[in-house]
Amino acid sequence: MTNRCTLQLTVLLCLTGAALSVNYGTLRFQQRSSNSACEKLLWQLITSPQHCLDDRMDFQIPREVEQPQQVRKEEAMVVMYEMLQQIFSIFGRGFSNAGWNETIVENLLEELHEQMGRLETALEEITKEGKFPWENRTVLRLKTYYLGILQYLKGKSYSRCAWTVVQAEILRNFSFLNRLIGALQD
Amino acid sequence: MLWARSAIAIRLASLYLMVHVGPSLGAPQPSLASSDESCIFSLTLRNFRPILSWELKNRSIVPTHYTLRYTIMSKPEALQLVPECANITRPSCDLTHQWHNLNEMYLPWVIGSRGSATLVNCAGIVSPFVEMILEPPEFEIVGFVDHLNVILKFPPSLPKLPPGKGLWLRMSLSIEEESEGIVRQHLLKIDERTTGNFTYVIDKLIPNTNYCVSVYLKLENLSELRSPWKCARLPPRPEPVSSESASIGGLTILFLMVAVLGGAVTVLKRIGYICLRTKFPKVLNFDDVAIWAFPKLPALEAVAVAEVIHIHRKRKVWDYNYDDESDGDEEAASRAGGGGYTMHGLTVRPLCPGSPSSATLGGSEEAESLMAPGPKPWPAERTSGAYEGKGTWGPKGTSGAYEKEGTWGAERTSEASKEEEEEEEEEEEEGTWPADPFPREDSGPTKSPGDRIFFNVDLNSVLVKVPDGDDSGAPAMFCLPEETVDADAPEDSAAGPEDAPFDGNDPSRSDVGIGDGYMMR
Numbered sequence: 001m002t003n004r005c006t007l008q009l010t011v012l013l014c015l016t017g018a019a020l021s022v023n024y025g026t027l028r029f030q031q032r033s034s035n036s037a038c039e040k041l042l043w044q045l046i047t048s049p050q051h052c053l054d055d056r057m058d059f060q061i062p063r064e065v066e067q068p069q070q071v072r073k074e075e076a077m078v079v080m081y082e083m084l085q086q087i088f089s090i091f092g093r094g095f096s097n098a099g100w101n102e103t104i105v106e107n108l109l110e111e112l113h114e115q116m117g118r119l120e121t122a123l124e125e126i127t128k129e130g131k132f133p134w135e136n137r138t139v140l141r142l143k144t145y146y147l148g149i150l151q152y153l154k155g156k157s158y159s160r161c162a163w164t165v166v167q168a169e170i171l172r173n174f175s176f177l178n179r180l181i182g183a184l185q186d
Numbered sequence: 187m188l189w190a191r192s193a194i195a196i197r198l199a200s201l202y203l204m205v206h207v208g209p210s211l212g213a214p215q216p217s218l219a220s221s222d223e224s225c226i227f228s229l230t231l232r233n234f235r236p237i238l239s240w241e242l243k244n245r246s247i248v249p250t251h252y253t254l255r256y257t258i259m260s261k262p263e264a265l266q267l268v269p270e271c272a273n274i275t276r277p278s279c280d281l282t283h284q285w286h287n288l289n290e291m292y293l294p295w296v297i298g299s300r301g302s303a304t305l306v307n308c309a310g311i312v313s314p315f316v317e318m319i320l321e322p323p324e325f326e327i328v329g330f331v332d333h334l335n336v337i338l339k340f341p342p343s344l345p346k347l348p349p350g351k352g353l354w355l356r357m358s359l360s361i362e363e364e365s366e367g368i369v370r371q372h373l374l375k376i377d378e379r380t381t382g383n384f385t386y387v388i389d390k391l392i393p394n395t396n397y398c399v400s401v402y403l404k405l406e407n408l409s410e411l412r413s414p415w416k417c418a419r420l421p422p423r424p425e426p427v428s429s430e431s432a433s434i435g436g437l438t439i440l441f442l443m444v445a446v447l448g449g450a451v452t453v454l455k456r457i458g459y460i461c462l463r464t465k466f467p468k469v470l471n472f473d474d475v476a477i478w479a480f481p482k483l484p485a486l487e488a489v490a491v492a493e494v495i496h497i498h499r500k501r502k503v504w505d506y507n508y509d510d511e512s513d514g515d516e517e518a519a520s521r522a523g524g525g526g527y528t529m530h531g532l533t534v535r536p537l538c539p540g541s542p543s544s545a546t547l548g549g550s551e552e553a554e555s556l557m558a559p560g561p562k563p564w565p566a567e568r569t570s571g572a573y574e575g576k577g578t579w580g581p582k583g584t585s586g587a588y589e590k591e592g593t594w595g596a597e598r599t600s601e602a603s604k605e606e607e608e609e610e611e612e613e614e615e616e617g618t619w620p621a622d623p624f625p626r627e628d629s630g631p632t633k634s635p636g637d638r639i640f641f642n643v644d645l646n647s648v649l650v651k652v653p654d655g656d657d658s659g660a661p662a663m664f665c666l667p668e669e670t671v672d673a674d675a676p677e678d679s680a681a682g683p684e685d686a687p688f689d690g691n692d693p694s695r696s697d698v699g700i701g702d703g704y705m706m707r
Contacts, residue, residue, distance in 0.1 A: 016558070032407065035407065036407040039315075039316055039407065040316075043313070043316055043317075046311065047309050048223070049259055049291075049293060050218050050219075050221060050293050050295070050309040050310075050311070051219065053218065053219075053257065053293070054262075056259060056260075056261065056262040057262070058261045058262070066289070118271070133645075165259065168259040168291050169259075169260070171291065171313065171316070172260065172289050172290075172291065175289040175406075176289065177289070178315075178406050178407060179702060181657045
């Protein structure tokens with residue numbers, strides 16, 4: 001009797017754990033779909049970049065983000081969340097000055113928010129599991145990177161060409177995010 | 187007047203210079219800054235090579251030559267001229283060795299001219315990871331019974347680029363097969379080894395079914411450009427059951443034939459029909475045995491025709507009744523069977539009155555059954571003497587019995603017993619007894635204990651023999667209706683009726699009697 005009860009509890013815990021654990025396949029699909037939508041929305045915001053060649057800037061994105069090599073899924077989620085958070089912050093600052101299509105910007109910010117929400121849930125799970133990568137230097141480098149972008153915008157007085165250059169750079173960020181999504185394997 | 191004419195000449199000269207000399211002196215060159223967006227750019231990855239093509243929005247303007255330059259947005263780099271695409275006539279350019287970063291944003295600039303006139307000055311923005319078109323490769327399909335061969339035609343070699351460079355990196359090929367509404371996808375990873383004609387096999391298909399195949403390339407979030415469907419109907423599966431069943435049936439029949447043949451050969455060998463043993467045991471090998479080891483074979487026995495003389499004796503127990511003398515005859519007659527063989531019983535027939543043979547036969551008759559199986563003929567003397575001496579069946583005894591009426595019974599009995607004993611003694615001395623007038627069921631001679639030989643005799647062929655000198659004149663007691671035998675005639679074995687010489691006056695045999703049918707010797 002005791003053995004049967006123990007077995008049943010064990011099975012129940014395993015199933016519960018499986019249900020509550022991160023389903024990386026679903027997360028990967030959802031993130032990739034949302035990322036693709038963000039790319040298309042941002043692409044619609046960029047107009048006549050050939051007139052802003054003099055305002056181009058090499059912001060020097062971290063190399064491990066531009067060319068990720070054998071990154072663990074926990075670290076990928078952390079990096080992805082930081083990037084999405086920074087992008088959301090950047091586009092929230094210039095929303096009123098860029099003269100952009102408000103509908104497109106709202107949709108872009110909504111997609112960014114959904115992606116961050118899914119990643120937050122997954123990050124909470126891995127924190128509980130004790131797998132959170134506290135010591136992640138990539139996040140620090142990313143913070144420096146996005147700070148440089150904000151300083152550029154500030155220096156260019158948030159001009160149209162400066163925003164065009166930043167839009168082009170953020171568009172490249174979504175391409176890097178696609179690679180990081182591929183690291184979310186079960 | 188002169189001042190006016192000079193002014194006109196100077197204007198004409200300036201105009202001439204501007205038209206003809208002006209361009210060679212550095213007329214304002216078109217610049218990217220002065221470009222417009224009159225071109226629609228498209229980037230297509232064809233055979234792993236990025237092909238940039240452009241199309242003018244204003245189709246009325248048709249330049250004869252195009253020159254392509256480009257730059258990137260991630261870095262403040264100068265415009266770069268594509269040597270392979272300078273002053274070309276086609277509105278497309280292969281940028282395999284120029285554009286190999288998928289994540290980069292490129293700014294192409296096209297100048298279209300006709301002669302020396304710039305007709306088109308357009309620029310644009312191209313992001314490969316957003317809008318590059320992945321053109322599917324050429325392919326063919328070959329259908330078999332249960333599988334399909336998809337032959338993909340890739341370029342013979344990939345562009346030589348630095349490691350990690352190339353727009354086809356991280357690209358995969360998707361092959362979809364569809365049948366009856368069910369679609370299955372097969373993914374192939376593209377790398378440097380995917381070159382030339384590449385054959386992919388789709389197996390586990392259903393024979394005699396129509397299958398359609400389409401291929402397309404997949405790269406991150408880029409849109410998929412599907413190839414046209416190519417269909418093929420798989421041939422039906424040949425009847426494996428019949429061939430298999432035929433082979434199984436053939437093997438079974440062959441096995442049965444072998445088993446039957448083997449069993450037949452074994453049986454024939456066992457029964458000795460075939461493969462008879464020619465090798466005899468050693469004990470039967472007489473080649474080395476000396477002739478003296480074998481005794482002389484006895485001479486062959488002479489075979490003579492035996493004369494069967496049947497002796498019919500009727501025993502009658504005198505019951506001291508002188509009146510009834512035919513009772514014994516009737517009893518004997520009743521005992522007579524229809525057949526002519528008897529083992530132990532006598533077949534007696536009543537004597538016919540008035541028969542000449544009856545008188546002849548009478549009491550002096552004596553029928554003896556003789557059989558001489560040995561090389562020597564049975565001595566007649568001995569035979570008769572033996573019979574006579576014993577008195578059992580001899581005429582003396584008989585005659586005596588007949589002559590002396592009234593003496594029948596006790597005297598006869600005692601004499602008979604004595605004669606019997608003598609007979610037996612003589613039989614024992616001799617060791618052989620000639621014949622058994624009362625044959626048994628088997629026709630061959632049989633040996634009885636005491637070295638007696640009994641012969642089965644057909645009573646129908648028994649003759650009655652009258653012994654020599656036996657004219658007792660005793661009255662006949664029985665009848666032989668079918669044959670009469672002359673006592674003096676030679677003995678013969680001709681078949682005759684049942685002859686039953688009746689010896690009812692022989693008191694010595696009274697103890698045997700006819701009632702039980704046995705004859706004592």
